[in-house]
Amino acid sequence: MLNLDIARIFNEIADIFEVKGENAFKIRAYRKAALTIETLTQDLKVIAERGGVKELKNIPGIGEGIAKKIVEIAETGDCKKHRELKQEMPSELLELLAIPRVGPKMIAKVHQELGITNIEELEQAARAHKLEGIPGFGAKVEENILKGIEQYRSYQGRVLLSKALPYAESIVNELKKLDVVEQIIIAGSLRRMRETIGDIDILVVSKRPSEVMDAFTSLDGVEDVIAKGTTKSSIIINGINADVRVVEAVSFGAAAHYFTGSKHHNVRIRELGMKKGLKINEYGIFRGDERIGGEHEEDVFASVGLAYTPPELREDRGEIEAAKENRIPKLIELSDLKGDLHVHTNWSDGRDSIEEMAKAALALGYEYIAVADHSPAVGIAGGLNEEKIPKRKEEIERVNTRFEGDRIQFRVLNSVEADIKSDFSMDFSDEILKDFDVVVGAVHTKFSQDRETMTTRIVTAMENPNVDIIAHPTGRLLRKRDPYEVDMERLMAAAKDTGTVLELNSFPTRLDLNDIHCKMAKDYGVLIAISTDAHDAIQMGAVIKYGVATARRGWLEPEDVVNTRGLEYVLKMVKR
Numbered sequence: 001m002l003n004l005d006i007a008r009i010f011n012e013i014a015d016i017f018e019v020k021g022e023n024a025f026k027i028r029a030y031r032k033a034a035l036t037i038e039t040l041t042q043d044l045k046v047i048a049e050r051g052g053v054k055e056l057k058n059i060p061g062i063g064e065g066i067a068k069k070i071v072e073i074a075e076t077g078d079c080k081k082h083r084e085l086k087q088e089m090p091s092e093l094l095e096l097l098a099i100p101r102v103g104p105k106m107i108a109k110v111h112q113e114l115g116i117t118n119i120e121e122l123e124q125a126a127r128a129h130k131l132e133g134i135p136g137f138g139a140k141v142e143e144n145i146l147k148g149i150e151q152y153r154s155y156q157g158r159v160l161l162s163k164a165l166p167y168a169e170s171i172v173n174e175l176k177k178l179d180v181v182e183q184i185i186i187a188g189s190l191r192r193m194r195e196t197i198g199d200i201d202i203l204v205v206s207k208r209p210s211e212v213m214d215a216f217t218s219l220d221g222v223e224d225v226i227a228k229g230t231t232k233s234s235i236i237i238n239g240i241n242a243d244v245r246v247v248e249a250v251s252f253g254a255a256a257h258y259f260t261g262s263k264h265h266n267v268r269i270r271e272l273g274m275k276k277g278l279k280i281n282e283y284g285i286f287r288g289d290e291r292i293g294g295e296h297e298e299d300v301f302a303s304v305g306l307a308y309t310p311p312e313l314r315e316d317r318g319e320i321e322a323a324k325e326n327r328i329p330k331l332i333e334l335s336d337l338k339g340d341l342h343v344h345t346n347w348s349d350g351r352d353s354i355e356e357m358a359k360a361a362l363a364l365g366y367e368y369i370a371v372a373d374h375s376p377a378v379g380i381a382g383g384l385n386e387e388k389i390p391k392r393k394e395e396i397e398r399v400n401t402r403f404e405g406d407r408i409q410f411r412v413l414n415s416v417e418a419d420i421k422s423d424f425s426m427d428f429s430d431e432i433l434k435d436f437d438v439v440v441g442a443v444h445t446k447f448s449q450d451r452e453t454m455t456t457r458i459v460t461a462m463e464n465p466n467v468d469i470i471a472h473p474t475g476r477l478l479r480k481r482d483p484y485e486v487d488m489e490r491l492m493a494a495a496k497d498t499g500t501v502l503e504l505n506s507f508p509t510r511l512d513l514n515d516i517h518c519k520m521a522k523d524y525g526v527l528i529a530i531s532t533d534a535h536d537a538i539q540m541g542a543v544i545k546y547g548v549a550t551a552r553r554g555w556l557e558p559e560d561v562v563n564t565r566g567l568e569y570v571l572k573m574v575k576r
């Protein structure tokens with residue numbers, strides 16, 4: 001539990017108190033504590049464990065009651081009061097607090113007077129001028145609220161990694177053309193390869209920042225210039241917010257580190273710096289007034305005794321501890337992959353033939369692909385029915401024979417994406433499944449089953465010796481469909497027991513398993529298959545990098561991933 005997380009709990013308590021109209025003294029106490037904690041350089045959890053309430057109370061701004069809660073949070077990871085308060089209030093109501101220009105008092109009033117509990121209701125009431133009836137509210141307030149809602153929605157607009165990355169790369173390419181640009185990198189969540197991106201951050205080294213600002217704000221596709229300063233500007237380009245910052249060469253490493261984030265990671269680094277008497281910020285590393293480093297990103301880590309940490313790990317999920325002990329994983333890279341264990345062809349809903357997919361795989365340097373066309377239960381046009389299976393197998397053999405004479409080892413694996421049906425059975429009998437080289441089991445129907453049922457459904461499939469891999473194990477579609485309810489601990493344990501591989505589906509709208517679950521799989525000793533689920537040859541080459549990025553965020557090394565192994569290994573693994 002981070003200081004920032006504890007501060008957030010206290011801020012939320014204060015928020016709820018405000019909406020409830022509790023006494024101002026109490027509210028101020030929580031706010032003050034949150035503020036103190038946010039800027040504290042020591043780890044609260046450590047203090048709580050070492051000195052308990054007594055030592056915590058020595059921190060200015062922290063009284064007895066709050067000290068007790070900190071101890072509770074440090075011990076249990078949770079705060080009972082916070083949980084109870086949250087239950088008292090419609091959760092949507094607290095979401096209104098995230099709207100700019102809308103404060104807790106305002107929310108309390110619209111809730112009491114008009115029964116408003118969510119953004120839609122607030123917006124409707126403001127548009128219909130219903131708020132003017134509330135004492136102290138007028139047309140101006142309504143106008144402000146509507147403006148705030150509009151801003152809130154634009155802030156909410158995170159975009160998929162696969163949308164932001166190409167735009168960011170093209171901005172970088174454009175700006176690189178300027179003579180005055182000495183260095184340029186993508187920073188922020190995009191460099192960390194998060195699955196969704198709030199805004200694009202770009203960092204430039206230049207001695208003539210104003211020329212960079214001019215070029216940036218007049219790029220093709222710029223829809224709005226939000227801010228244009230001497231060293232920092234902000235634009236909206238193709239519907240995405242983008243920031244650029246210009247620094248001097250001596251600050252480049254420190255700035256790259258700072259603006260790559262994450263914020264939580266940065267806070268930890270800054271705290272470590274303080275312990276060593278250093279000030280670390282976006283301008284450099286300082287001891288007193290003396291600059292002792294900051295030109296290279298490595299300087300930042302070295303100054304606090306840490307090994308270099310790849311951007312994908314910088315989320316304060318254990319990387320600081322690992323870097324301290326020199327056990328940062330040697331993360332998987334695109335070039336480690338030797339095959340793709342989940343692609344589609346025109347035998348089901350894919351667009352390209354087996355041969356076309358095979359050629360594309362060879363061009364990627366692969367040793368194998370598993371053509372995992374859909375079984376019929378999904379109901380897609382042209383599912384792989386029992387009649388087509390032997391015909392498709394013949395074609396696979398034909399294609400494989402074509403490559404046999406080549407020096408390069410390559411094989412199309414006869415595979416299927418077989419539905420795990422809601423009654424726990426597989427879409428094909430064991431007799432049929434047994435004949436495939438690789439069986440990928442997947443849930444495509446009845447996502448609404450309860451947690452227990454869904455977990456048993458998937459575990460049952462894992463226990464079937466013919467099922468080798470579970471595709472997109474949580475079924476989520478980013479920004480479209482939540483994952484179904486499933487007990488991930490049980491899935492991991494069952495995968496380990498049965499030797500079933502879990503897929504990391506590289507499709508940018510899926511990225512399923514996600515980063516956190518990948519790390520969990522690694523800890524359980526469960527192998528991951530980074531697959532594309534490609535529906536044509538171009539996709540196979542294009543989306544794999546998002547899978548690899550997610551795997552890296554999940555701490556995966558080559559040995560954690562089955563398709564870094566060669567054909568021989570894979571054939572042995574799937575042998576029944």
Ligand code: DGT
Nearest residue numbers: 188189197198199201258259260261262263266267
């Ligand atoms: P995003 O844009 O929401 O996907 O996420 P980021 O991580 O790109 O965040 P952004 O664009 O707000 O800021 C870029 C980086 O700048 C962030 O990762 C860390 C750094 N940063 C921003 N605000 C703060 C802050 O208040 N404290 C610290 N220590 N770092 C910050």
Ligand code: CA
Nearest residue numbers: 188189199201
């Ligand atoms: Ca950003």
Ligand code: CA
Nearest residue numbers: 199200201243
């Ligand atoms: Ca930003």
